[in-house]
Amino acid sequence: MDKNYAIEINGLTKSFKGMYALNGLNMHVPVGAIYGFIGENGSGKSTTEKLICGLLVPDNGEIKLFGKDYSDPGVRVRVGALIENAGCFPGSSVWTNLMMQAINLGIENPNEEIERVLKIVRMEESKQIKFKSCSLGMKQRIGIAMALLGDPALLILDEPINGLDTDGMRIMREILVDITKNYGCTVLISSHILGELEKIATHYGIIRQGKMIMEISSEEMDSRCRVFISLKTKDMDQALDILKKKFNKVKEENGYLKVYDVDEVELIVGYLMRHGHVVSEIVKNKIGLEEYYIEIMSNKGGEINE
Amino acid sequence: MNKKMSISFESPSFIKRLKGMLGVDFYRLFHTPLFYIFLIIAGIIPALVSMGFSTTDPVTGQITGSTLENIWIMIAAKEPLYVVSDIAEYANMNMVFIFGGIMVSIFIGHDYKSGYVKQLFTTHAKKQDYTLSKSISCAFAIVCMCITYLIGTVVAGIFLQASFEVNVGSLIIAILSKMIMSLGWASLYTFLNIIFRRYFGISIASSFFFGTGILIIGAAAILGNSSILNIFLYGSSVYACLSSNILTLIVCIVNSVGWFIFYNIVGTYVLNKSDVY
Numbered sequence: 001m002d003k004n005y006a007i008e009i010n011g012l013t014k015s016f017k018g019m020y021a022l023n024g025l026n027m028h029v030p031v032g033a034i035y036g037f038i039g040e041n042g043s044g045k046s047t048t049e050k051l052i053c054g055l056l057v058p059d060n061g062e063i064k065l066f067g068k069d070y071s072d073p074g075v076r077v078r079v080g081a082l083i084e085n086a087g088c089f090p091g092s093s094v095w096t097n098l099m100m101q102a103i104n105l106g107i108e109n110p111n112e113e114i115e116r117v118l119k120i121v122r123m124e125e126s127k128q129i130k131f132k133s134c135s136l137g138m139k140q141r142i143g144i145a146m147a148l149l150g151d152p153a154l155l156i157l158d159e160p161i162n163g164l165d166t167d168g169m170r171i172m173r174e175i176l177v178d179i180t181k182n183y184g185c186t187v188l189i190s191s192h193i194l195g196e197l198e199k200i201a202t203h204y205g206i207i208r209q210g211k212m213i214m215e216i217s218s219e220e221m222d223s224r225c226r227v228f229i230s231l232k233t234k235d236m237d238q239a240l241d242i243l244k245k246k247f248n249k250v251k252e253e254n255g256y257l258k259v260y261d262v263d264e265v266e267l268i269v270g271y272l273m274r275h276g277h278v279v280s281e282i283v284k285n286k287i288g289l290e291e292y293y294i295e296i297m298s299n300k301g302g303e304i305n306e
Numbered sequence: 307m308n309k310k311m312s313i314s315f316e317s318p319s320f321i322k323r324l325k326g327m328l329g330v331d332f333y334r335l336f337h338t339p340l341f342y343i344f345l346i347i348a349g350i351i352p353a354l355v356s357m358g359f360s361t362t363d364p365v366t367g368q369i370t371g372s373t374l375e376n377i378w379i380m381i382a383a384k385e386p387l388y389v390v391s392d393i394a395e396y397a398n399m400n401m402v403f404i405f406g407g408i409m410v411s412i413f414i415g416h417d418y419k420s421g422y423v424k425q426l427f428t429t430h431a432k433k434q435d436y437t438l439s440k441s442i443s444c445a446f447a448i449v450c451m452c453i454t455y456l457i458g459t460v461v462a463g464i465f466l467q468a469s470f471e472v473n474v475g476s477l478i479i480a481i482l483s484k485m486i487m488s489l490g491w492a493s494l495y496t497f498l499n500i501i502f503r504r505y506f507g508i509s510i511a512s513s514f515f516f517g518t519g520i521l522i523i524g525a526a527a528i529l530g531n532s533s534i535l536n537i538f539l540y541g542s543s544v545y546a547c548l549s550s551n552i553l554t555l556i557v558c559i560v561n562s563v564g565w566f567i568f569y570n571i572v573g574t575y576v577l578n579k580s581d582v583y
Contacts, residue, residue: 031313053428055583066313074317076431083428087421089338096337101425103329106322146425153313156428184313 005064006031006154006186007052012061014047014210021047023210025061029188029203034180036201037190038293044210045190046083049156052188053081065154077105080147081156086139087146090132094123094142097131098149105150117145121175137168144175148183155179157189161196169196176200198289206296214296225287227263230256232281233272242275243268320432327426327435331443335413341447344409348402348451349458352380355397356462377463378472381456382480382547388526388535399484400519400543402455403491406448407513410495413447414440415506424583433577437500437570441493448488456481476550483546483558490539490562491517493569500573503582519543539565 007029014022022044029035039045050056052063052070063070065079088097095114102110118124121141126134134142140160147155157176161169177200179185191197197204204221206214216224232255233239240257243250247268249260259268269279287295318326335341359374374380381399390396417423426436463470495513502509519540526535535541542561546554 050581050583053424054431055424055427056581057579066315068315071431072315072317073323073431074315077318077429078313078315079428081424081428083424085421087424089334089416089420089422092338100330100333100422103333104326104426105429106318106326106329150429153315 004031005029006033006066007035007188008062008064008067009048009052010062012048012051012063013059014044014051014056015059020210022051022058022061025207025210026212027205028215029186029205031066031186032180032184033203034176034187034189034201036194036197036204037188037207038194038197038204039190039207040297043207045207046158047210048207049081049083049158049188049190052156053079053083055083075153077150078153079156080149080152080154081158082140082143082147082160083156083158086131086143088131088139088142091130093128093130094118094134095127097142098127098146101146101149107150113149117148120148120178121145122171136163137165137171140164140168140172141175144172148179151183152185155185155187155189157187159191160189161191161193169193173200194290194293195288204289206293208297221289221292225289225292226260228258228260228285228287229262229265229268230258230283230285231268231279232256233277233279235277239272239277242272242277246271323430323432323435324438327430327439328443330426331439332446335443335447340409340412340416341450344405344447344451345454347405349454351401351405352455352459353462353465355401356380356459356466356468360466374466374468376472377459377466377468377470378477378548380459380462381477382484382550383544384548386531386533386545386547386549388522388529388531388541388544390523390526399452399455399459399481400540402448402451402484403487403539403543404514404517406444406451406488406491407495407517408510409447409451410440410444410492411499411506411510411513413444414496414499414503415509418503418583419506421583427582433582434570434574436577437493437496437573440496440499441489441566441570444492444496445489448492449485452481452485452488472548476548479550479552479555480546480548483550483555484543486555486558486562487539487543487546488562490542490565490569493566493573494539497569497573497576500576536561 005028007027009025009027012022012025025048037045051058054076065075068075098114099110102113107113118127121144123141126138144160161172164172173196176187180187202218204216205212236252236257240250240252243257243259247259247262251258262268265282265284272279356374361370361373362368363370383395383398387395430436494516498512499509502512522535522538522540536545536557542558546558
């Protein structure tokens with residue numbers, strides 16, 4: 001067992017009425033990581049998160065949090081979660097809801113602690129508002145504040161940026177980075193908005209049909225995300241044939257010729273010029289997390305890596 | 307990233323865990339209108355029921371008295387009557403347990419409806435914390451309802467000019483015994499709400515059904531006024547009557563605590579073995 005894992009899951013299985021939601025899932029979330037948990041709808045992300053939080057009972061497998069069994073009360077009291085929604089009483093104020101959670105956790109100075117988390121999520125001015133009167137973005141932030149109470153060592157966030165506007169997403173992103181940097185918290189975050197996830201995640205886990213198909217650090221992801229150059233010439237068809245003779249992967253897409261795994265613009269420009277083609281437009285690109293994810297998911301052949 | 311942190315995990319004691327959970331439940335109880343609404347309902351019930359026994363002057367229409375021979379009948383029957391022959395024998399403080407059941411169902415149902423239960427179960431690995439806390443806090447709420455019911459009864463008795471003659475010792479024991487029974491009833495309702503946690507309507511209906519004691523009344527119709535019925539919550543609640551003695555108190559304590567332990571063990575087992583959200 002590696003004690004540097006905040007979450008370590010081995011062979012986790014969970015079924016609902018005979019249908020497998022998780023089928024031997026393995027997962028390794030390093031301490032201090034922002035772990036982006038990615039997968040299609042119904043792939044088992046929320047089920048995994050609920051199992052970690054003890055809301056569901058696993059059929060089989062092992063869940064360890066910081067090297068201890070997940071049913072250890074000492075560990076679980078240090079877990080903060082935002083699963084599906086904030087889980088607040090709609091008729092009660094933001095403050096009352098947070099106070100209940102502070103009491104639940106046995107926090108000694110609840111007033112100070114609530115002020116602290118409200119400041120982190122930038123909601124100091126909204127504490128007396130009833131929860132039901134809050135906007136979606138505010139509700140998500142209250143959910144984060146709730147999860148942050150009591151100095152959690154692990155935060156589990158299920159789609160926290162769903163439905164947020166651009167500014168809301170930016171605020172949420174800044175909050176999450178702040179939490180990990182300044183409070184030493186490990187974050188497990190599932191999201192469909194991969195562009196946003198890419199900006200903050202230090203590790204990724206890709207789940208498909210209840211199985212982890214890949215776990216990768218952002219550095220590795222970066223190196224795997226392929227570089228490509230897109231360009232335009234006068235005679236695209238002829239230029240495509242010429243490029244195919246020298247480079248392994250070339251294709252025409254959306255009015256551009258795309259040459260993959262080539263880093264040097266000059267090399268392509270010079271090569272085409274020698275063959276009588278003038279490049280009118282050229283851009284160096286890199287495949288993002290989203291494209292990489294789509295590429296992996298389109299490989300339906302089974303597990304890529306575990 | 308990957309800064310090695312020394313994270314320590316101190317296991318909270320049972321008392322600390324229970325204190326946290328009870329703290330939330332009592333905070334919720336006192337900071338939401340539900341509890342106060344049911345206190346008022348409990349206070350109004352005896353007034354409404356006793357109005358049914360009032361006599362009025364046919365000329366002036368003014369209330370002149372009551373057909374209730376004694377107002378304390380509103381608290382408990384004269385004898386432990388499991389077989390109910392008229393509403394006067396049934397309509398006493400035991401009705402608080404019916405309304406208490408509905409209150410418990412709404413109280414626990416909102417945990418699930420709002421999703422707050424996720425926070426409770428995420429941070430409390432031991433499910434027994436939940437069942438114990440709900441049973442204790444809801445028992446407290448039902449005891450408070452018994453008190454407002456008592457106040458409502460006294461006020462109604464004064465208003466109806468009914469007789470207050472009673473063996474004070476037996477009356478106190480009866481009231482105390484019924485209050486003690488609140489623990490057992492609250493545990494039953496907590497258990498029912500754990501079983502039917504996904505079905506709010508069924509939770510309320512089942513609490514109402516068991517709260518009426520209809521099963522025991524049915525059994526009593528076959529067995530008669532048998533003391534064996536005292537092993538049930540409704541039986542012991544009926545046993546706490548105006549002829550109570552110290553034995554009544556002991557029976558109620560044993561019964562209530564016994565069911566409290568039973569329902570908490572079974573409720574915890576159910577929570578441990580099933581998906582909670």
